[in-house]
Amino acid sequence: MRFRIRNLVLAAAVYLVVAVVLAQESFGPLGAALVYSGICMLLTWYMIANAETRRTGETIEFNQLNPASSLGVQYESFHHVFNSQEPVIEALLKNISTALVSKLGCSPLRQITLKDVDKELPKPESRVFYLSTAPLTVRKSEITLLCTFSREADVQGLRWWAMVLGQRDPNVVFWRYALSPIFLPLTIMPFLKGTHDPLRDLVKIYPGFFNSIDVLSRIREVQFVAFETVVETLDSFGIDTSNLKLQKGNILNINVSGGQTSFGSVVQGTMNKALSGVGR
Numbered sequence: 001m002r003f004r005i006r007n008l009v010l011a012a013a014v015y016l017v018v019a020v021v022l023a024q025e026s027f028g029p030l031g032a033a034l035v036y037s038g039i040c041m042l043l044t045w046y047m048i049a050n051a052e053t054r055r056t057g058e059t060i061e062f063n064q065l066n067p068a069s070s071l072g073v074q075y076e077s078f079h080h081v082f083n084s085q086e087p088v089i090e091a092l093l094k095n096i097s098t099a100l101v102s103k104l105g106c107s108p109l110r111q112i113t114l115k116d117v118d119k120e121l122p123k124p125e126s127r128v129f130y131l132s133t134a135p136l137t138v139r140k141s142e143i144t145l146l147c148t149f150s151r152e153a154d155v156q157g158l159r160w161w162a163m164v165l166g167q168r169d170p171n172v173v174f175w176r177y178a179l180s181p182i183f184l185p186l187t188i189m190p191f192l193k194g195t196h197d198p199l200r201d202l203v204k205i206y207p208g209f210f211n212s213i214d215v216l217s218r219i220r221e222v223q224f225v226a227f228e229t230v231v232e233t234l235d236s237f238g239i240d241t242s243n244l245k246l247q248k249g250n251i252l253n254i255n256v257s258g259g260q261t262s263f264g265s266v267v268q269g270t271m272n273k274a275l276s277g278v279g280r
Contacts, residue, residue, distance in 0.1 A: 001204065003170040011178040033181075040180040047191055047198040048176075059113045059126075063194035067114045071131070071144050072165030073205065075219050078251060080230065080244065081157040086237050089149040089156050092230060093130065099229040100145070104221060106132045109147065119194065134222055137214040139206035140167050145222050160226065162219045166205035173202055224252055 015037075022030040054061040060070055068074070082088070097109035109130040116125045127148070134143040142165040150157040190196035205215070227248065234241045244251075 037181045040184045041177050044180040051198040061115045061117050064118045072163040076162045079159040095233050096229045100132050103225050106134045139211040143218045169204040
């Protein structure tokens with residue numbers, strides 16, 4: 001995504017008009033306004049940098065909701081529970097990772113930690129997830145498969161979410177700084193409480209027709225490989241997969257333009273809505 005010079009011209013014109021108005025009587029109000037604007041931009045930079053730090057490496061921190069927002073917009077999801085005394089989920093983790101790498105060139109499933117730092121909790125709560133990233137589309141959209149495994153006695157489960165992340169939009173970032181003297185006072189307290197995400201809306205999935213085709217195709221390819229691997233692995237352990245096979249068409253050929261899917265409280269509707277923007 002390229003930066004549009006007209007944004008710079010427009011912002012400069014607005015700032016110039018405000019400066020001329022404030023300087024009519026004396027330079028005191030103008031100086032105060034410049035200092036205030038500088039402080040707001042500096043605090044905006046700090047908030048963005050702080051949020052990025054909390055979402056890098058192997059741990060993603062969040063407050064109550066939207067733990068996977070830094071990975072993008074959720075398009076589809078899958079959840080399956082089965083009964084077995086064997087170490088099936090360990091085999092699933094290994095086989096899905098191998099299949100994604102060998103068949104699609106994805107990265108191996110790697111471990112990350114989602115950490116809820118909600119101040120209402122006695123102490124932060126962390127849980128382990130696994131993710132694999134597919135090669136970028138032509139328009140630099142990133143598809144991630146986020147997985148989690150569970151086991152309670154002999155009841156085992158697998159769940160994944162297909163996430164799509166775009167590129168940071170330099171125009172949105174520019175206006176975040178340019179308008180910070182107006183909007184920063186409204187976000188300071190929510191940021192300190194942990195309920196405001198400074199990275200929200202800074203990233204955008206390229207809204208072109210070809211990119212929407214590439215994104216949906218790659219998501220379905222990733223899900224197809226993962227789903228086929230799940231069926232093969234469960235079959236190898238003698239677990240009944242007849243119900244899964246019957247649902248294969250519905251699971252792998254979901255029309256994203258209708259219905260809703262969710263990750264926690266993140267709710268996404270149509271593809272057009274998803275392509276309009278995403279917080280990171």
